[in-house]
Amino acid sequence: MRKESGANGTDVLFIAANTRSLAVNRGAFIRALQARGLSVGALVPDEEFLREVHALGVVTWHYPLERHSMGVGGELSRFLALRRLIRQIAPRAVFAYSVKPIVLGIPAARLAGVAETYCLATGLGYLYGRHDRRTRWIRRVVDGCYAVSGGLSRTFFFQNPDDRNELQQLALFRRFARSVVVNGSGVDPDEYPFSEPPVSPVRFLFMGRFLQEKGIREFVAAARQLAGQTTGAEFVALGDTDESTVNGVGAAEVAAWRKEGVVTLPGKVRDVRSHLQAASVMVLPSYYREGIPRSLLEAMSTGRAVITCDSPGCRETVIDGVNGWLIRPGDAADLARRMQAFVSDPRLIGRMGRAGRAMVLERFTTDFVNRQMLEEMPIANMGQPLGDLA
Structure with missing residues (x-):
């Protein structure tokens, strides 16, 4: 009773x-x-x-x-x-x-x-x-x-x-x-429904707090490298500074990124779904000791391929080469190489995105x-x- x-x-x-x-x-x-x-x-x-x-x-x-x-x-x-x-x-x-x-x-x-x-x-x-x-x-x-x-x-x-x-x-x-x-x-797959990802241009999306261990600097560095080598790619980072933490990226550095213009910085948003729908690939090069990042599950549910680190929590979301890529923590060159693979062969985007959606339905709802x-x-x-x- x-x-x-x-x-x-x-x-x-x-x-x-x-x-x-x-x-x-x-x-x-x-x-x-x-x-x-x-x-x-x-x-x-x-x-x-x-x-x-x-x-x-x-x-x-x-x-x-x-x-x-x-x-x-x-x-x-x-x-x-x-x-x-x-x-x-x-x-x-x-x-x-x-x-x-x-x-x-x-x-x-x-x-x-x-x-x-x-x-x-x-x-x-x-x-x-x-x-x-x-x-x-x-x-x-x-x-x-x-x-x-x-x-x-x-x-x-x-x-x-x-x-x-x-x-x-x-x-x-x-x-x-x-x-x-x-x-x-x-993640609720009905709240984050599948959609076909855009491939022209290939839009790479980062979502998270701007902390050093979240990999935001590696994302910006990889974006710079690709922007200098190829066309047909865009880069968006959702989030904001968190200077209350010892590992937060400072406002001055973020302002410099915004002025540089390689990465679009919309700031902190309450509802990320429209940004996921507009993205081709989700990138979270985090070595923060995540649980399992919800942002990756939201992206996978939406049908987006992911690139993340081979680190605790993140590695649980990716079968390397199936629904995305696992990269070395803190390695911007490795990240840029995997991002370039999607630009070179956009067919990977849809194939890996569908595999990620299937993984969510199987064990991450x-x-x-x-x-x-x-x-x-x-x-x-x-x-x-x-x-x-x-």
């Missing part, structure tokens, strides 16, 4: 990294929970996509989040604020994703009396790609926090096997955390991913005691 909802009528409380990811990346999962009769709430740190979140039927509460702060006093204050909020909301389960919501939110939820908690690592991020002394020290701290939160949770979800293998090296995590790999966030996750959640499987689902 169904238990009563929390004090504020909330069955599952998400602790979100930002409202955009909650609406765009978790939206289908939220609807799947609601379809099973569960009410959903969320703690959110911003208001950018708040209207879209509320349109999902999600009740929200604001909580403080400083994504890049490492001050002990500030983090303790935010941890205590989270615990108070969660205790007031009194949900039956908590679902946290991204670094700070996991390492602060899960212990706060357990101390607030929530017995059923879940973690979702949507990629390990720049901490697990950089190798300077400060980053290594921070990573050791985060490793320990992940292990604690994993041990306190029912299931720790990963979006690719490389990330799980990374944390499984930690004895504490390996011993106490139950981990499951799912196929990213998935939101329905497929949601089933993977719901099977691991006792709250979504009424009538079965927690022990029966261990």
Whole structure:
């Protein structure tokens, strides 16, 4: 029999990294929970996509989040604020994703009396790609926090096997955390329908934050090389600067790219579908330690060939030579070579695009991913005691 909802009528409380990811990346999962009769709430740190979140039927509460702060006093204050909020909301389960919501939110939820908690690592991020002394020290701290939160949770979800293998090296995590790999966030193939890609000109599209590890500089460098060698190619980069991060590309550099004119820079857009429809090939030369980039799944669903790095998360989306190409991380010349292959033989664009669409339908739909996750959640499987689902 169904238990009563929390004090504020909330069955599952998400602790979100930002409202955009909650609406765009978790939206289908939220609807799947609601379809099973569960009410959903969320703690959110911003208001950018708040209207879209509320349109999902999600009740929200604001909580403080400083994504890049490492001050002990500030983090303790935010941890205590989270615990108070969660205790007031009194949900039956908590679902946290991204670094700070996991390492602060899960212990706060357990101390607030929530017995059923879940973690979702949507990629390990720049901490697990950089190798300077400060980053290594921070990573050791985060490793320990992940292990604690994993041990306190029912299931720790990963979006690719490389990330799980990374944390499984930690004895504490390996011993106490139950981990499951799912196929990213998935994509709705009806929301991103197939269309024949244009081939004249061949338009290469980058979508993502302008971070060094996302490969935006390699994309610009490859575009310069092709622009100097061939005609019939165009280059578009959707996104914007993020100077709040240590690895963000600066506004002055982006302004120089815009003035140069090799790459068209429309800025940050809320709906990328028209840009995908106008693109021939999706390019994401990322070595950021992605989960599985949703932008690649959106492009594949639309029927676009992709070029991405042979790196964790990205490599899960490509069978090399079938639906796109895998390139060496940080290698602009390798990227330019693969981009040139599409210009030289445009027939590859349609053939690889159709193969990518078939891959999405086989294993990357939101329905497929949601089933993977719901099977691991006792709250979504009424009538079965927690022990029966261990």
